[in-house]
Structures are given as structure tokens and as C-alpha cells.
Amino acid sequence: MSGRIKLAPILEKRCSEALSYGMPYELYWHGPLNAFWKYRDKFIIENKRLADERNATAWLNGLYILNAISAVLPKGRKYPNEPIKLDDSKSNNVSEAADRFRAYVSAKNELIKKQLIDSQKEGGEQNGNGKYAE
Secondary structure (H helix, E strand, C coil): CCCCCCHHHHHHHHHHHHHHCCCCHHHHHHCCCCHHHHHHHHHHHHHHHHHHHHHHHHHHHHHHHHHHHHHHCCCCCCCCCCCCCCCHHHHHHHHHHHHHHHHHHHHHHHHHHHHHHHHHHHHCCCCCCCCCCC
């Protein structure tokens, strides 16, 4: 008897797992053996779909924020008057707009960095090793 595996603790633990997948208690104990794996696969697929939907929603929220920031910048574009439609024909326009905004922000950051370096050179501010801070 010492070499035997006790199945009760394993099955009890697996039962809790099956219930978390949405599998009915009776089906777990009295249904076909492969039902557990089908419920598990369905659970994984549904959670991946839900995660993808949440990711798309977060991305869309970021796009609206990007549009709002762009609308207040000089030479920025106007904030949309209606919700952004997510069809294939507009998806390229959205990514192009995001790329243009990224390029605009990058150019502005470079300009600010250059102005900061120039002002430090004019003021004679140096870091500890005799070089001007960048």
C-alpha cells in the first residue's frame, strides 16, 4: 500500500480547477473524461479573446489621448468630432497619424534638447569632468 498513489487529493484539486473553468460539478465527477480538457481549452481561448479586447480598448484610449494632445499643440490636428471607426480602410490612416505625431514630438524634443545645450554652453555650465552637459 505504500507504493500506491492516492487519487482523492489529486481529483479534489482538479475539481476546483474544473469549477474555475466553468465546468459543472456533476459533469466533472460523472461526465466523460475528456470534458475537463474541453472546458479548460474553452476557458483559455475565452480569456485570450478577453485580453485581446482589453488590449484593443487600451490602445484606442491611447489613440484618443494622442489626438487630444496633438489638438493642443501648435500646428496640431483637430480632435475628431465623432468616434474613430475601426475598419480596415481607416486603420492605415490611424497608424500614419500616430507615426506623424511621433515624428513631430521627436523633432520638438530634439529642438528643446539643442536649445538646452546651447543655453548651458552660453552660461558656461559644465558637468564635473569639464564637458558640457547634454
